[in-house]
Amino acid sequence: MKFAKISQTLALWAGSPKTFMGALILIGLWGLSGPIFHFNDTWQLIINTSTTIITFLMVFLIQNTQNRDTDILHLKIDELLLVTKEAQNAMLGLEALDLKQLEALRKHYRALGEGEVFNLDGLGEKSKPKQDLNDC
Structure with missing residues (x-):
């Protein structure tokens, strides 16, 4: 339960305009620092490693929140099927x-x-x- 709560909070934070602007600023600062570090391999490695780690972690975060949202959507649709007289209740077991x-x-x-x-x-x-x- 703690992971679901943390991932939901992080997903909301990661998808905010402030976070996007912060990322743009960090990339801009990294780019501007290039001449100071003479565009060396370590300078390039910092951005490559950082973005790879962030992307790797975001995949799991996004997948967790997407699974949760999908489960919620399925439950809502199941409830609508249950209360609709014309609906075929057999649709409730499509997952099988x-x-x-x-x-x-x-x-x-x-x-x-x-x-x-x-x-x-x-x-x-x-x-x-x-x-x-x-x-x-």
Whole structure:
């Protein structure tokens, strides 16, 4: 639990405009210090090592927060499926399907929606099937 809380806090901090500006300032200072250090290998190694370590750590941080956000989204959708009378409750167990089964289900729903168009002015009222522009 502590890691999730820390990663959420760090993700919010890392994604802030202040952090971005701070990173730009640090890179600018590093670039301006080049002539002082005669653009030597150690000067280049500092930025290379720093950015590599930060990138490596950010991958895990971002993955953790993305997993958490995905779990929350799935739970919300599951709740909506449960309270919707017309919904198929079988959809609540999609995580157990393999890739071939998911692709077959995706094709099934794509076929159901093919030719259906929503009139955005009426917000949900079905309009006539869309014209195939390839027939021109």
